[in-house]
Amino acid sequence: MLSRDYLRSETQSARTRLSSRGVDPSLLDRWVALDFGRRSILGDVEQLKQRRNELSKQVGGIKREGGDPDALLAEVGELKKKIAGHEDHLVETEAELTGLELALPNLTHESVPMGADEKSNRVERTIGETTSFDFEPKAHWDLGPQLGILDFERGAKIAGARFTTYFGDGARLERALINFMLDLHTGEHGYREVLPPFIVNRDALVGTGQLPKFEEDLFKLRGHEYYLIPTAEVPLTNLHRDEIVEEAVLPIKYVAYTPCFRAEAGSYGKDVRGLIRQHQFQKVELVQLSLPEISYAALEELTGHAERVLQVLELPYRVVTLSTGDTGFSAAKTYDLEVWLPGQNAYREISSCSNCEAFQARRAGLRYRPNTGGKPRYLHTLNGSGLAVGRTLVAILENFQLGDGSIRIPEVLRSYFGGRDRIASG
RNA sequence: GGAGGGGUGGCAGAGUGGUCGAAUGCACCGGUCUUGAAAACCGGCGUCGGUUCACGCCGACCGCGGGUUCGAAUCCCGCCCCCUCCGCCA
Numbered sequence: 148m149l150s151r152d153y154l155r156s157e158t159q160s161a162r163t164r165l166s167s168r169g170v171d172p173s174l175l176d177r178w179v180a181l182d183f184g185r186r187s188i189l190g191d192v193e194q195l196k197q198r199r200n201e202l203s204k205q206v207g208g209i210k211r212e213g214g215d216p217d218a219l220l221a222e223v224g225e226l227k228k229k230i231a232g233h234e235d236h237l238v239e240t241e242a243e244l245t246g247l248e249l250a251l252p253n254l255t256h257e258s259v260p261m262g263a264d265e266k267s268n269r270v271e272r273t274i275g276e277t278t279s280f281d282f283e284p285k286a287h288w289d290l291g292p293q294l295g296i297l298d299f300e301r302g303a304k305i306a307g308a309r310f311t312t313y314f315g316d317g318a319r320l321e322r323a324l325i326n327f328m329l330d331l332h333t334g335e336h337g338y339r340e341v342l343p344p345f346i347v348n349r350d351a352l353v354g355t356g357q358l359p360k361f362e363e364d365l366f367k368l369r370g371h372e373y374y375l376i377p378t379a380e381v382p383l384t385n386l387h388r389d390e391i392v393e394e395a396v397l398p399i400k401y402v403a404y405t406p407c408f409r410a411e412a413g414s415y416g417k418d419v420r421g422l423i424r425q426h427q428f429q430k431v432e433l434v435q436l437s438l439p440e441i442s443y444a445a446l447e448e449l450t451g452h453a454e455r456v457l458q459v460l461e462l463p464y465r466v467v468t469l470s471t472g473d474t475g476f477s478a479a480k481t482y483d484l485e486v487w488l489p490g491q492n493a494y495r496e497i498s499s500c501s502n503c504e505a506f507q508a509r510r511a512g513l514r515y516r517p518n519t520g521g522k523p524r525y526l527h528t529l530n531g532s533g534l535a536v537g538r539t540l541v542a543i544l545e546n547f548q549l550g551d552g553s554i555r556i557p558e559v560l561r562s563y564f565g566g567r568d569r570i571a572s573g
Numbered sequence: 574g575g576a577g578g579g580g581u582g583g584c585a586g587a588g589u590g591g592u593c594g595a596a597u598g599c600a601c602c603g604g605u606c607u608u609g610a611a612a613a614c615c616g617g618c619g620u621c622g623g624u625u626c627a628c629g630c631c632g633a634c635c636g637c638g639g640g641u642u643c644g645a646a647u648c649c650c651g652c653c654c655c656c657u658c659c660g661c662c663a
Contacts, residue, residue: 207591
């Protein structure tokens with residue numbers, strides 16, 4: 148959510164900046180009308196309530212002294228009717244107002260490149276050489292089944308399309324990556340490990356911005372107001388919902404491994420082969436709750452933590468700033484990390500690191516009390532994959548494949564394989 | 574699933590229809606005292622919204638949502654959460 152103060156006092160700028168994200172400018176006009184209407188009704192209703200409260204007090208006094216309050220009661224009766232009418236109107240106005248506010252995306256930071264889609268994204272830096280081979284490299288959807296470590300058919304048999312089953316060293320590699328990432332972020336980057344519920348309620352999803360707009364992307368439990376999490380960002384960011392924390396505890400840094408579930412509505416025909424786009428995938432997620440003043444430094448730091456995983460695994464990648472049109476609903480600025488995949492001859496997203504500023508904090512009621520005392524303020528939220536585990540596994544298979552179809556295990560993962568340096572058939 | 578108990582300010586804990594946004598204690602902040610500190614004493618100390626240049630004023634909030642009433646933390650209904658016992662279960 149954007150702040151009402153901003154929408155009110157900077158309406159023109161809000162109109163321009165939101166339209167660069169594809170928001171219909173007339174929504175702003177509607178907002179202004181509703182906001183004005185709300186305050187006008189509120190003024191009336193509160194005045195009537197004030198009068199009613201005064202009269203009620205008088206009635207109490209009169210009754211105590213054994214008098215007859217009938218004259219006052221008649222006036223109160225009138226007031227009650229008026230108040231009820233105004234309040235119905237007020238409830239409607241507020242419902243439409245918040246509905247509108249919940250549907251407006253965040254404003255992008257001034258450093259974000261303007262553009263309608265990913266074509267306007269800006270490459271910030273490219274790390275490592277794209278892997279070269281003296282043979283024709285294979286895609287992971289060929290390598291995995293050949294090695295017997297990924298089984299797409301059996302994933303589909305027990306669940307459906309976009310589900311995969313891992314066997315043997317495939318399952319072990321996934322587990323090794325999870326442990327390696329968690330160990331790195333807790334041991335060297337100062338994050339506290341969390342194991343949250345993988346199912347959340349509606350409020351949590353509204354808090355981070357998936358709802359009410361993107362319901363069709365989510366798996367909902369039948370007969371319950373429960374949803375499978377699309378990312379650990381949802382439980383982690385909502386951990387302190389409706390709390391006021393002391394400034395001294397900031398920044399709060401959480402890391403969690405969770406499976407993630409996405410309906411992938413509207414992506415039919417996209418990445419249908421392999422592990423790239425699944426209904427369920429594993430992810431290690433980083434979340435920070437930050438002081439507003441330093442949240443952009445925190446974004447650089449958090450992005451660096453995700454990059455560190457790729458560096459230690461010796462995977463080539465690049466960092467891209469998403470354009471205004473490609474930036475997600477809740478984010479003010481997003482860096483995507485794209486890993487080189489020889490099987491596709493392309494860089495593919497493996498992490499997305501965002502500063503949401505106070506957008507989620509307003510929705511979720513995340514505030515802090517300044518050291519100097521005074522009013523609570525909204526804090527800033529950041530999140531980033533550190534990393535998407537399935538895609539990391541893909542990158543390892545494709546980048547470290549050897550001519551004989553076996554896979555070289557990166558140095559830092561060997562301790563999770565009892566010291567072995569190869570994944571070979573069987 | 575069955576039976577019972579409970580959700581009040583940062584914490585503990587009063588309050589069962591009328592100046593109750595809420596006693597009291599602790600914690601916290603400021604002051605007095607003190608060489609300094611502690612103790613003691615004095616004062617302050619919730620959130621949101623509206624309005625105001627400001628001081629302030631007004632409204633709302635005692636898990637959430639409805640209802641009864643001139644008036645609800647207090648009575649009624651629904652829901653959520655927590656605890657205890659039984660059943661079941663990993």
